[in-house]
Amino acid sequence: MSWALAAAFVWLIAANVAAMVPSRDHHWRRAFVLIAVGIPILGWVTWTEGPVWGMILLAAGASVLRWPVIYLVRWLKRKVAEPAE
DSSP, rough: OOOOHHHHHHHHHHHHHHHOOOOTTTTTTHHHHHHHHHHHHHHHHHHHOOHHHHHHHHHHHHHHHHHHHHHHHHHHHHHHHOOOO
């Protein structure tokens, strides 16, 4: 196993542990930190292991951080639905 995949799997374990610990801000601060750390790891995995592993880990990360993804999709839908001024 490469260092990039090892880092990605450590990130996935850390994200799951962070989700289990109670939070007053509904885990948003942790989600932002996980996103900031996860994007470079995802790029590293894609660069070293190829786009298939990159897409697999992107799907895994999106399933762990599903609420930021849901809010992003809702925001994009609102922006597309608004008439251009």
